[in-house]
Amino acid sequence: MNAPNTPPPPEEFGTGRRMFLKAGVAGSALLFLGRWLPPAHAADSSAAKESTFAYLTAADAAMLARVVPIMLEGALPKDRAQFNAAVGEILHGIDVTLAHQALSVRGEIQGLFGVLTKTITRSLVAGIWTSWDKATDQDIRDFLSSWRNSRLDTLRTGYIGLNNLIVGSWYGNPKSWARIGYGGPPAIA
């Protein structure tokens, strides 16, 4: 019923006192901070690279390249080359979604990615204390679980946003259909 996108609301942290209080001071304050910090620490080796996407930064892509395989664990091809191609196509699909999103929502998603790619907020809000490329699979499962089950609306919103962007991008791709038994659209003569 819903579609490839559920963004978090960083816009409201700056302007919305109600949301700020509702979310709980600790989580919100950190997310708020995430918007204003400088880009990811140099330890995130990918951060300095130039992005090949229209909207995703190189740091966003590096983060997503680690989160996508955990969100979709069990659903991606096992063959290494096919796996890598699938992850690349999922990131491309997320970039297409951003290109078609309302301006305010596009900004909110970029705000979420900002939180997840800046060293301080990534550590304190997501509990990922290393760069994404050094985080273990279990670290990332723990991060997703903690946001999914958080008492804070903002973190649950962030989880739902990540889930929808990633799974929406993969299951729109015909390569995902054989595993789930979907035969695709019928031919029309």
Next chain:
Amino acid sequence: MANTDNVIHGSKLDKDLTLRADVVIIGTGAGGGTAAEILSAAGLKVVMLEEGGYYRATDFRMQEADAYPNLYYEVGARKTKDKSITILQGRAVGGSTTVNWTSCFRTPTETFAFWTKTFGVKGYGDADMAPWFARMEKRLNIEPWPIRNPHNDVLHRGARKLGWVVEAIPRNVKACRNLGYCGMGCPVDAKQSMLVTTIPAALANGATLAAQARAHTLEIKGDRVVAVNAIALKQNSVDPTGRRIRVEAPHIVLAGGAINNPGLLLRSEVPDPYERIGKRTFLHVTSVSTAIMPEKIEPYYGAPQSAYSNQFLFRDGVAGRLGYKMEVPPLHPILTAVSTLWFGKEHADVMARLPHLSAVIALMRDGFHDDSPGGSVSLLSDGSPVLDYPLTDYLWDGIRHAYASMAEIQFAAGASRVTPVHMDARPDGYATLADTKKAIADLSLKALRTQLFSAHVMGGCGMGADPKHSVVDSHGKHHQLANLWVFDGSLFPTGLGTNPSLTIYAMAARLATQLAEAAGGKIKPTT
């Protein structure tokens, strides 16, 4: 083929434009499309403004990955302010009629009676509206659909077994091939949407259509709107190109839906002495129950909606505890995946069962009780509208009741396992009705744990006799401005209790005919 000589694409516009017309219509969905045909047929010069792009059957490839970004607001996931409700709303020439699931119902008698009694509207008795329903049913070939796919048969069979009311759904289709992809735009022009009926007719009558053109503000002098200022949009219907379209017309019709119409009025700072604009906006908030069936369902093939149950629509009368209508949603891979808020193995396992998955949805009949005041539209800092829809205990009571009813139907139809779609329910569901009911009783019903949806935006420019409680009168005319009308679902003073397309077609046909007469048009008698 539609005459496309008088179609403007905002993305291709290389200079600013000024257009003049007798009537400018903002929005080309069920309300705007219907009004455009009638007003242009009366000899009036009509300009239609549409935020979305002009896509046709040849563009519709039955791919969710194309359809949601191109044909829906916010990539198919427009959200309420706190992100707790996901709204499916079309954004294309034809509006939501281009992507809806084709279910067409007459308005419940109880709803019209409630409007008359509570809001003092005049001319909304069943007898007043019957000829307009009949006219639009004929125009759009609306008839009960005789074929049930296996998915809709789950609802039909389960309800029958329980002795509950269940009926066939009338659909606006002609030579429908029962493909199942209505939500991605009909690839064979079988759906009798505005895109293939009233809009081509209006173009043939000399109307002009500007697509990828977002109405930004109404220009007001005294008690009149003198022009609509629109901005041209790039191919994505989001980013402005920098070009502008100005339409000057003595009659202005709003038909952009219950979120966009209030947004335009608020941006334009139209007179609103009682602060009614954007208030009482309704959604038919919808909850979902999925079931694993022993037999293959293939819930993505066949007409998406062909059976419904009104067993609990008025479970406690019209104005008592919240009632709901039960239907079936199509389950394509993206829709299913993003409605499954697990990750890793649990998510992969749910998806692997897709051919055997089925679902029932319950649409809450909002707006008939003091504890169901609906939402309110306000503007974000960038001027775009957002709907704040508070989730009340009254609403949760209806949702919890509906989870149990849907599970009863699914088990009666032979389900192996049933899952109320909620973040705390087991992803593989429960094996018995008793276990499911126990789980439902224990669910914590709150925002962003309970998955809520809407495909029906209504209200926000409600009609009524008293300007203190409404935005427009029974003719859809604005209470404060002399030449501004609202002809779409945003004038409903409550939710309907049924899918709104046919109500909008019929009301727009009637109100547009009244306007055509008032504006000096020649109305030909219809047969």
